[in-house]
Every structure is written in structure tokens, then in C-alpha cells.
Amino acid sequence: xxxxxxxxxxxxxxxxxxxxxxxxxxxxxxxxxxxxxxxxxxxxxxxxxxxxxxxxxxxxxxxxxxxxxxxxxxxxxxxxxxxxxxxxxxxxxxxxxxxxxxxxxxxxxxxxxxxxxxxxxxxxxxxxxxxxxxxxxxxxxxxxxxxxxxxxxxxxxxxxxxxxxxxxxxxxxxxxxxxxxxxxxxxxxxxxxxxxxxxxxxxxxxxxxxxxxxxxxxxxxxxxxxxxxxxxxxxxxxxxxxxxxxxxxxxxxxxxxxxxxxxxxxx
Ligand SMILES: Cc1cc2nc3c(=O)[nH]c(=O)nc-3n(C[C@H](O)[C@H](O)[C@H](O)COP(=O)(O)O)c2cc1C
Numbered sequence: 045x046x047x048x049x050x051x052x053x054x055x056x057x058x059x060x061x062x063x064x065x066x067x068x069x070x071x072x073x074x075x076x077x078x079x080x081x082x083x084x085x086x087x088x089x090x091x092x093x094x095x096x097x098x099x100x101x102x103x104x105x106x107x108x109x110x111x112x113x114x115x116x117x118x119x120x121x122x123x124x125x126x127x128x129x130x131x132x133x134x135x136x137x138x139x140x141x142x143x144x145x146x147x148x149x150x151x152x153x154x155x156x157x158x159x160x161x162x163x164x165x166x167x168x169x170x171x172x173x174x175x176x177x178x179x180x181x182x183x184x185x186x187x188x189x190x191x192x193x194x195x196x197x198x199x200x201x202x203x204x205x206x207x208x209x210x211x212x213x214x215x216x217x218x219x220x221x222x223x224x225x226x227x228x229x230x231x232x233x234x235x236x237x238x239x240x241x242x243x244x245x246x247x248x249x250x251x252x253x254x255x256x257x258x259x260x261x262x263x264x265x266x267x268x269x270x271x272x273x274x275x276x277x278x279x280x281x282x283x284x285x286x287x288x289x290x291x292x293x294x295x296x297x298x299x300x301x302x303x304x305x306x307x308x309x310x311x
Contacts, residue, residue, distance in 0.1 A: 045086045053287045055142035056228045062147035064189035065112040065182040081140045088294045091129040093120045104158045112182020117163045119173040124271045128303040131275020147184045211244035225284025232280045234273035241274045256305040271303040278305045
């Protein structure tokens with residue numbers, strides 16, 4: 045995992061959500077790469093997230109656009125902490141796929157009937173879990189698609205600065221390598237590119253703490269599980285800090301029904 049970090053960080057810059065795929069399966073080499081990566085994934089906290097790779101039948105549509113045949117399904121218990129962890133883990137898979145030239149799109153809204161039929165038996169074994177998202181994985185269709193070019197224009201292009209995410213109580217001056225890690229989080233995917241999270245940087249004795257969370261009480265109008273989205277930003281910060289040679293201690297807490305991430309750094 046650690047030797048992949050530079051490629052995952054590079055993938056942050058090139059990744060965007062794709063909505064126009066070739067209707068093909070992954071070739072056996074790519075399939076094995078993704079499968080092995082998922083199997084060997086090292087996560088810096090305990091979790092109960094399940095992530096598996098599935099193949100959709102040729103004639104079935106799993107999403108509203110031209111999808112690929114393969115997808116991962118992400119399920120977890122009904123808890124906001126597990127939702128946040130699911131976002132973190134799913135995003136590490138997205139970035140790995142991008143690093144080997146496979147395209148992806150996080151999908152909270154998908155064809156439930158078809159996907160449940162494909163995945164159903166697995167989730168059914170333990171119905172205390174919910175299938176929150178799928179991530180189609182495949183090869184880009186180079187020919188233009190209206191859906192893809194519109195979503196690229198409307199959603200993917202807006203990128204905010206680190207400063208615009210800083211909490212009012214945050215330090216505004218901090219080491220450049222921390223700034224670099226936070227810059228990666230400004231490129232994290234979120235439902236409709238809403239990116240409703242903040243960074244709170246504080247000095248605590250000989251440590252720096254970076255807090256990441258959605259504003260207390262925030263709810264997205266079309267998406268109930270927004271802690272998943274903040275989890276994607278947490279994955280970007282974690283990768284960025286490791287790439288900058290930090291060894292962050294990662295903590296997640298449920299504070300007043302809000303997941304608060306803390307990255308603690310020795311300085
Ligand atoms: C948790 C989550 C759920 C998403 N669900 C959908 C979805 O149902 N349909 C869709 O077209 N895009 C979905 N997206 C993709 C976002 O629209 C996309 O990430 C965002 O617009 C930013 O664009 P980018 O990923 O190209 O940077 C989802 C993203 C996340 C993180």
C-alpha cells in the first residue's frame with residue numbers, strides 16, 4: 045500500500061467522475077489488480093465496511109448513463125461513523141483505479157432493482173448492513189456523450205481554495221506541507237460537488253491537529269449520507285500527509301450526530 049501512495053496522490057489531480065463508459069468488462073489483468081488492491085487495502089482504523097467487485101449482465105443497466113460492466117458495491121452498518129469510513133475506503137479504491145487508467149464514478153443513486161439482484165445474496169447474509177453506494181469501474185468511451193460533457197462542465201470544474209474551507213477558529217498560517225495535503229482534499233468528490241466541509245487547524249502542545257467535518261447540522265438536499273462525502277476528503281488528507289512524510293494518528297468521533305475526523309501530527 046505505502047509504495048502506491050505517490051501514484052494515488054498523482055491520481056487526485058487527474059480523477060474526475062466519468063459518465064460515459066465502454067460497455068465492457070475489465071480485462072483480466074486490470075480485474076486482478078483491482079481485486080488484489082481491495083483485498084490488501086490497509087486502513088488506519090477498524091471498520092465494518094464491505095467492498096466487493098461485481099459484474100453486471102450485459103443487458104442490464106446499473107446506472108442512468110452508459111455504464112461499464114464491472115462495479116464495486118459498498119455496504120456498511122447503519123451508523124454515521126461507518127458511513128464516514130465507507131467514504132474513506134471507497135475513495136482509496138477510486139484513486140487506485142485512476143492510477144491504473146480506469147475510470148470511475150461514485151453513485152449514491154443507482155438502479156437499485158438491478159444492483160440488489162446482482163449483489164443481493166451477499167448483503168442478504170447480514171441485513172444489518174446497507175448498500176450505500178456503487179462505483180462503476182471501466183474504460184472511457186472517447187466519443188462524446190451529452191451527459192458526460194454537461195456534468196463535466198457543471199460539476200467537475202469548480203475547485204475551491206484551502207482558505208475557503210478554513211474554520212473561523214482555525215490557524216491561518218501553518219506549514220506548507222500541511223497546506224499541500226489540504227489542497228488534495230479540495231479535489232475530493234462529493235454529491236453534486238457540494239464540498240460542505242471545513243478544516244480546523246490547531247496547535248496542541250508539540251502537535252498539530254487537523255479537524256475535518258461537515259458544519260454541524262448540515263444536510264444535503266438530495267443525499268442523506270453526507271458523512272460518506274466527508275470521508276472522501278479525509279482519504280485525500282491522509283494520503284497527502286503521508287506523502288509529505290507525516291505519520292498521522294487518525295481518529296473519528298460521533299459528536300452530536302456529526303462525524304468529526306482528527307489527524308494528529310507530531311512536529
Ligand atoms: C457519495 C457520493 C455520491 C455520488 N452520487 C452520485 C450520483 O448518484 N450520480 C452522479 O451522477 N454522480 C454522483 N456522485 C459524483 C459527484 O457528482 C461528483 O463527484 C461531483 O460532481 C464532483 O465532480 P468530480 O467527481 O468530477 O470531481 C457522487 C459522489 C459522491 C462522493
